[in-house]
Amino acid sequence: MAQSNRVNGKKVTARVAVVAAGVVSPLGFGLTETLDSLRNSRDCVSPVRRFSVEQCRCKTAGQISDERLLAARNDAPRPRRRLHRASHMMIQALNELLTQQPQFKPELTVIGTTSGGMSYGEDYYRSLHQAGKLRHAPTWIANYPAQKPVIDAQEAFGISSPGQVIANACASGTNAIGHAFECVRSGRYKRVLAGGYDALSEMVFVGFDSLQASTPDKCRPFDRNRTGMVLGEGAALLALENLDLAQQRGAPVLAEIIGYGISTDNYHITQPDPSGIGAQQAMERALHSAEISARDVDYINAHGTATVFNDTAEGKAISSLFNGVPVSSTKGMMGHSLGAAGAIEAIVCLLALQHQLLPPNINFAILDDNLDLNIVANEARPAVLHTALSNSFGFGGTNASILMRRSHRRQDYGGPVEA
Amino acid sequence: MSLAIAGMGWVTPLGSGIDSVWKRLLQGHEASATTVSESVSDRRYTTFRVPESALTGFAHSRLRRASVISRFAAAAGLEALHNAGVKLDSQSAERTALIFAISNGGVIYTKRFYRDILEAGAQSASPLLFPETVFNASASHLAAILGITGASYTLVGDGAVGIAAIRMAEDMMANERLDYCVVVGTEEVDWLLCDAYRLWRLLRPAPPIEPFSNQRSGMILGEGAGAILFAREGAITVERTHAGGFFTKRAQAAKILKTILRDLGHSEIDLVISSANGTFVDQAEHAALEEILPDVLVYTGKPALGESVGAAALWQVILAAQALQQRELPPVLHADSAVSLRLPHARTEIPQARQAIVLGCGLNQQAAGLRLAIR
Numbered sequence: 135m136a137q138s139n140r141v142n143g144k145k146v147t148a149r150v151a152v153v154a155a156g157v158v159s160p161l162g163f164g165l166t167e168t169l170d171s172l173r174n175s176r177d178c179v180s181p182v183r184r185f186s187v188e189q190c191r192c193k194t195a196g197q198i199s200d201e202r203l204l205a206a207r208n209d210a211p212r213p214r215r216r217l218h219r220a221s222h223m224m225i226q227a228l229n230e231l232l233t234q235q236p237q238f239k240p241e242l243t244v245i246g247t248t249s250g251g252m253s254y255g256e257d258y259y260r261s262l263h264q265a266g267k268l269r270h271a272p273t274w275i276a277n278y279p280a281q282k283p284v285i286d287a288q289e290a291f292g293i294s295s296p297g298q299v300i301a302n303a304c305a306s307g308t309n310a311i312g313h314a315f316e317c318v319r320s321g322r323y324k325r326v327l328a329g330g331y332d333a334l335s336e337m338v339f340v341g342f343d344s345l346q347a348s349t350p351d352k353c354r355p356f357d358r359n360r361t362g363m364v365l366g367e368g369a370a371l372l373a374l375e376n377l378d379l380a381q382q383r384g385a386p387v388l389a390e391i392i393g394y395g396i397s398t399d400n401y402h403i404t405q406p407d408p409s410g411i412g413a414q415q416a417m418e419r420a421l422h423s424a425e426i427s428a429r430d431v432d433y434i435n436a437h438g439t440a441t442v443f444n445d446t447a448e449g450k451a452i453s454s455l456f457n458g459v460p461v462s463s464t465k466g467m468m469g470h471s472l473g474a475a476g477a478i479e480a481i482v483c484l485l486a487l488q489h490q491l492l493p494p495n496i497n498f499a500i501l502d503d504n505l506d507l508n509i510v511a512n513e514a515r516p517a518v519l520h521t522a523l524s525n526s527f528g529f530g531g532t533n534a535s536i537l538m539r540r541s542h543r544r545q546d547y548g549g550p551v552e553a
Numbered sequence: 554m555s556l557a558i559a560g561m562g563w564v565t566p567l568g569s570g571i572d573s574v575w576k577r578l579l580q581g582h583e584a585s586a587t588t589v590s591e592s593v594s595d596r597r598y599t600t601f602r603v604p605e606s607a608l609t610g611f612a613h614s615r616l617r618r619a620s621v622i623s624r625f626a627a628a629a630g631l632e633a634l635h636n637a638g639v640k641l642d643s644q645s646a647e648r649t650a651l652i653f654a655i656s657n658g659g660v661i662y663t664k665r666f667y668r669d670i671l672e673a674g675a676q677s678a679s680p681l682l683f684p685e686t687v688f689n690a691s692a693s694h695l696a697a698i699l700g701i702t703g704a705s706y707t708l709v710g711d712g713a714v715g716i717a718a719i720r721m722a723e724d725m726m727a728n729e730r731l732d733y734c735v736v737v738g739t740e741e742v743d744w745l746l747c748d749a750y751r752l753w754r755l756l757r758p759a760p761p762i763e764p765f766s767n768q769r770s771g772m773i774l775g776e777g778a779g780a781i782l783f784a785r786e787g788a789i790t791v792e793r794t795h796a797g798g799f800f801t802k803r804a805q806a807a808k809i810l811k812t813i814l815r816d817l818g819h820s821e822i823d824l825v826i827s828s829a830n831g832t833f834v835d836q837a838e839h840a841a842l843e844e845i846l847p848d849v850l851v852y853t854g855k856p857a858l859g860e861s862v863g864a865a866a867l868w869q870v871i872l873a874a875q876a877l878q879q880r881e882l883p884p885v886l887h888a889d890s891a892v893s894l895r896l897p898h899a900r901t902e903i904p905q906a907r908q909a910i911v912l913g914c915g916l917n918q919q920a921a922g923l924r925l926a927i928r
Contacts, residue, residue, distance in 0.1 A: 189675035242796065248687065250709070256667060259745065263671050268752070275749045279656075280688075280709040281918045296796035296921065298717050301655070301688035301709045309706065313721070337667050340675045341683035383829045398651075398705045400697040403684045415702065432753045509927045529684055529691025532705060 150318045151387040152538070154238060157481045158223045159368030160196030160468040163206065164230050164375025168370025171467065173514050175494040178468050179364050180351065181442035184253075185336040187205040192348035195334055196366030198223065210290040217286050218251040218277040220333040223369035223474075224287035227329065231371050232291055234383060236533030238373045240511065241323045243284060243297040244314040245371075246330035248528075250280030255530065283331055283369075295327065303528030304437070306330055307370070307476025312394035312536050314374050324379055329344045329371035330477035339365055339474070345404060347441050350498040353470075355438035355463035356445050356509055359499065363439040366469025370477035372484075375456030386541075388456065389484050392521070393424025393537035400531050405443050413437075416533035417455055424537045428455045431537070432519040433486055435479045435493065437527045438463020439470055449505035455476035460517065462495035462510040476526035480536060483522040487540040492517045556723055557787030558925075560637025561871050562629035566601035569608065569628060569777075571636065575875050578883035579900050583857045584775065586760050589746040598747035599759045601775040601859035615697050618681055620659040623691040625864075626739035630695045631672035633735060633780040635670035641699050647691045650704040653692040654718035654738040656917075657717055658861035661743050662686050691739055694795070699735070711915025712828055713797065714738070715779070715866025716923055720794040722783050724906035732784065738867030747774055755832045755916060756811050761887035762856040764829040765839050765894060772830040775859020779867030781874075788928050789874045792908070793817060806837035806914055813912065813922040814845035815832065819910050822849050822924070823906035824876060826869040829853040830860040834914045842894055846910075850903065852876070856886035866913045870925065873909040877927040880904050890921040 157164065160178035161171035171178060179194050187193045203222045207214075210225045217225075224245075232238065254274035261268050276282070281299045288294065302309045314328030342348045348363030380387060391528060397419065399412025406412055421428060434456065435447055440463070446539025452461060464482050471478055482493050491512040501509060520540050527533045563569060566584030567577045584601035603625060611628050634641070641649060663686040669677050684690060689707035696705045704725065715738040722734040750756040750772070757771030783791075795813045800806045814825075825842060829835040830853070831889050842851060854872050861868060876882050880903055885896045907927055914920045 145927070187675075235872055245833070247709070255663075257707060260671060261666055262591075262745075262748070263668065265593075269750075272752050275752055278749075279711065281711070281799075281917065281919065285801070285918055288799070289801050294798050296798045297710075297716070297919075299709045301658075301707045302692075303687050303689050313706070313724075316728070317724055320724070322724060322727060336684075337663070337670065340670050340678045341686065343675060344678035344680040346680070398696045398702055398703045399691070400693075400702065401702065402695055403690065473814060479873070512849070528689070529687050530689045530705075532689065532693070 138455035148319050148321050150315050150391045151375050151377040152372050152389045152391060152484060153375045153380050153385040153387060154231045154235035154373040155388060155481055155484060156227035157370040157478060158198060159478045160198060160366055163202060163226065169489060172485060172493045175496050175513050176467060177496055184334060188339060190341050190343040191350045192364060194364050197334060198367055204320055206258035216273050216304050218254055218283060220251055220331050221283040221286035224227050224283045224331050225290045227369040227371045228287045228291055232375055235373055240295045240325045240327035242317060243288065243295050243327040244310045245284045246300045246476060247332055248301060248303055248306055249332055251278040251282060251333055252337055254278045256336055260294045296430065302532045303530055304472050304475060305526040305528035305532045305534040306473035308524060308534035310535055311372060311477060311480055312534055313398060315391045315394050318374050318376055326376055327371060330474040331369035332367055332471050332473040334365060334367040345376045353440045353466045355440040355466055355495055356449060356502055356505060356507060357498050357500060358442040358502045360445060362441050364469040366471035368471045368474045370474060370481050372480060389487050389541055390539045391536060391539050392539045393420040395400045395419025395423060395535045397533045398531050399533060404529050406447040406527060408447055410447040411449045412533040413527060414454055416535040417451060418486035418538050420535040430522050431456060431459055431523050433492055433495060433522040434454060434459055434461045435483050435522065435524040436461050436463045437525040438465055448508055453506040458508045460492050460510050461507050462493050464493050466496040479524045482548040483538050487519050487522055487538060490516060490519055508528050556726055556783040556791040557785060558874050559784040559787050560633040560782040561874065562632025563816040563871055564603055564607055564625045564629045565777040566603055566775050567858060568604060577647055578854060578857055583886055584859060589744045589747060596748060598744060599773055600742045602742060603777050607715060613698055615694050619694055620662045620685050620741065622659050622739050622741040623694045623735065626691045626737050627695050627698055629778035629780035630735055632792055633782040637782045639782060643700065646700040647703050648731055649701055649733040649735065650731055651692055651696050651701050651707050652718045652721055652734060652736045653707040654715040654719060654863050654867065655688055655707055655709055656714060656740055657746055659685050659690055660746055661741055664743060664745050668767040669914050690895050711917035711919050712862055712865045712917040713913035713921040714863055716913045716921035719791060719923060720796055723794050728874045734783045735780060737778060737780040737782060738864035740776050740861045740863040742774045742776040748922045749768055752763040759833060762831040763833045763887045764831060764853045764856055764885060765892040766889055769833060770831055772832050772860040775861040777861055777864055779864050779871050780871060781867060789877060790926050792924045792926045794923040795921060799918045800920065803833045806920060807840040809847055809920045810837055810841035810914055814841050817910050818846055820908060822846055822908050822910050823903060823925055824850040824852060825910045826873045827851050827912050828869060828914050830855040837914055838912060839894060848895060851896055852882050869911045873911050873925045877906055878908055878927060880906060
C-alpha cells in the first residue's frame with residue numbers, strides 16, 4: 135500500500151518495528167498472562183454480570199475483572215478515580231508498554247474503538263428516562279466521548295501527542311495499526327502509538343443479540359455447528375517506530391509490521407459480501423504492500439467471529455489465496471472485543487511470532503463443510519513462524535489486514551515476556 | 554506535501570449548496586431557531602436544524618433507513634464531487650479514499666434504540682436500527698453510493714476532528730496510490746445532545762451566539778455536513794496541517810492554540826477562521842490570537858450556523874476557501890464592537906488575501922489547525 139511514498143520528492147519506505155506492547159483482555163493483564171492463556175487454550179468467556187441479559191439469547195462474554203482493573207489503576211503515575219472502565223484499560227495497557235520502553239514518545243497516537251464510553255451514555259439516558267438522579271451526569275458525559283480514554287491514558291503518563299480515533303466498527307483496531315504503520319513507513323513519522331479499546335456495554339450487547347449474531351452457545355469459529363459470536367472487551371497498544379531509529383537507540387524489535395491492506399465491500403451494512411471479495415482484497419493488498427506472496431505467510435489470525443456469514447466469507451477468501459496455512463480465530467477464547475479486537479489479535483500474532491506457537495481455535499469440532507481451512511484446533515501448537523497475518527472485518531463492509539514478521543535478531547527474541 | 558481543494562459540498566441550517574449558503578452568509582443571514590423537546594423531560598432547547606428544503610429531491614435507495622446524519626453527509630459528498638466535475642468509475646473509486654469526521658454520530662437512532670430496550674426490553678430491540686447507531690454507518694453509506702472499494706475511515710472527536718481528518722488525508726495522499734480523498738464532516742442535532750451540553754454549561758437557551766463575549770453565555774447546536782474533495786492540484790491548497798494536541802483543562806486551551814498559530818503563522822496570514830461559539834473556546838482563541846496574530850481579520854460562522862461539532866471544522870475550511878476565492882468575508886454576527894480582535898462586522902472585501910488559518914478548538918479537549926493558500 136505504501137510502496138512509493140514521497141517526502142520532499144524523495145521516495146521513502148521505512149521499515150516499521152514494534153518496540154513495545156501492552157494489553158488487557160479477558161486472556162489476562164499483560165503479555166505474560168496473555169501468552170499463558172494462549173498456551174493453555176484457556177476459555178475466558180463467562181456469564182455477563184454487568185447488566186441484565188435475561189431477555190437476550192446470548193448470556194456470556196469475555197470480560198475483564200473490575201477488581202483487577204481498579205486495583206491496577208494505582209500503577210499509573212497519576213491515578214484518577216472517576217474515569218470510565220475503558221480509560222482504566224487503556225491506562226493499564228499503556229503502563230505495560232511504557233514499562234518496556236519508558237522513553238517512547240510518540241508523535242501521533244492512532245486508536246480504534248467502536249463505542250467509546252457508551253455505558254456512561256446508557257447511565258445518563260437511563261437516569262433521564264427513569265427520572266433518576268443526575269448527580270453523576272456531568273461525569274458520565276465528560277467520560278463518554280470516544281477520545282476520552284485515549285486522552286486519559288496519555289495524560290496519565292505525560293504523553294501529549296495528537297490523537298486520531300478511528301471508529302471503523304470491528305476493523306477499527308487493525309485499521310489503527312495499519313494507518314500508524316503507513317505513517318511510519320512513509321517517513322512522515324518516526325514513532326506512532328497505535329491500538330484499540332472497547333468496553334462491554336448493554337446497548338452494544340443487545341444490538342448484536344437483536345441481529346442474532348451472538349450465540350447462546352459457545353463461540354465456535356469455523357465449526358460446522360457454529361451459531362454466532364460472543365462479545366468481549368479490552369485494550370491493546372503497540373509502539374511503532376522506524377526500525378533504523380529503533381535499532382540505533384538499542385530498542386528491542388519485538389516484530390516488524392510489514393504490510394497493511396484495507397478494502398470496503400459495500401455489500402450490506404452488517405453482512406460481508408458472501409463471495410469473500412472484501413476480505414480477499416484486504417489480504418491481497420496487505421501482501422502487495424509487504425511485497426511478499428501468500429506462500430510466505432505461516433499463520434493467519436482470522437477475524438473468525440463464528441457467525442455463519444463472516445466465517446463463510448472469510449474462509450472462502452483465505453482458501454482462495456492461501457494453501458493450507460494454519461488458521462485460528464482466538465475469539466472463542468476471549469470473545470469479540472470490537473474496536474480492541476484487531477489490536478489484541480495483533481498482540482496474539484506478536485506472541486505467536488516471538489514464541490513460535492500457533493494460537494488455538496477453541497471449541498472446534500468439525501470444519502464447516504463448505505470451507506477448506508487448516509484450523510489450529512483446540513490446542514496451541516509449536517511451529518516455525520516467520521510471518522503472520524491478522525484480519526479484522528466490520529459493519530459497513532470495512533475490511534483490514536496487517537502482516538507482521540518475526541524479528542530475526544537473536545537479542546530481540548522473546549522481548550519483554552521471555553525473561 | 555500539500556493538498557488541493559478540488560470540490561466542496563455544504564448542507565447547513567442555512568440550506569445546502571456552496572454558492573447558496575455563502576450568499577446567505579454574505580447577506581448576514583442567521584439560521585432559523587427550532588425548539589426540540591423530549592418526553593423524558595420538560596426541558597426544551599433551541600437549535601439550528603437543517604431545513605427540509607435543503608435535501609429536497611435528494612434520495613438514494615441506500616439511504617432508505619438511514620438517519621439524517623447519513624443523508625447530510627451523502628448530499629454534501631455528492632455535491633463536492635459534482636462541483637469538482639469528478640465522476641468516479643470503478644478504477645478511480647479504487648484510487649479514492651473516504652474519511653469521515655464525526656463527533657456524536659447517529660445519536661437519534663442510538664437514543665431510540667436504547668429507549669426501546671428500556672421501555673420494552675431487550676427482545677424488542679430493532680435489528681434495523683442497531684447498524685445505523687455505529688459511528689461508521691454514514692461513511693459506509695457514502696462509500697456504497699460512490700462505489701469506493703479502498704480506504705474508508707471514520708474519525709471520532711470533537712470540533713477539531715475535521716482538521717484531524719484533513720491531516721489524515723494529507724498522510725494518506727502521501728501515497729501515490731491515491732488520486733483523491735473525500736473528507737466529510739457530519740453531525741445531527743438531538744435533544745439529548747443539548748441536554749448534555751447544558752449540563753456542561755456550554756449551551757444557551759436561545760440565540761444569538763455572541764462570539765468573543767466576556768459573558769461566555771454559550772452556544773446553540775447546529776447540524777449538517779461539509780465535504781471537501783482533495784486532489785493534488787488546485788487553486789486552493791492546504792499548505793500545512795497542524796495536528797495540535799489535547800488540553801486537559803479548559804484554561805490550557807489557549808496555550809495549545811498559541812502553539813498552533815505560531816507554527817502556522819510563519820508566513821503572512823490574512824485571515825483566521827475561528828471556532829468561536831460563545832463558550833470557553835472564545836476566550837482561548839481570543840487570548841491566542843491577540844498574542845500571536847493581533848492584526849489579522851478573524852471570522853466565525855457559528856453565530857449564523859450554530860456549533861455543528863463533527864462538521865464544524867469542515868465548515869470552517871469551506872468558509873476559508875470561499876473567502877480566499879471570492880475575496881470577501883461575511884459579517885460576524887452578534888459580535889460586540891468592543892471585542893479587541895479585528896472582526897468584520899459588515900461584509901468585507903479582502904482583495905489581497907492569500908492565506909488563511911483555520912483554527913479548531915473543540916469542546917472535548919482537542920485542538921488543531923491548518924493553513925490554506927490561494928495560488
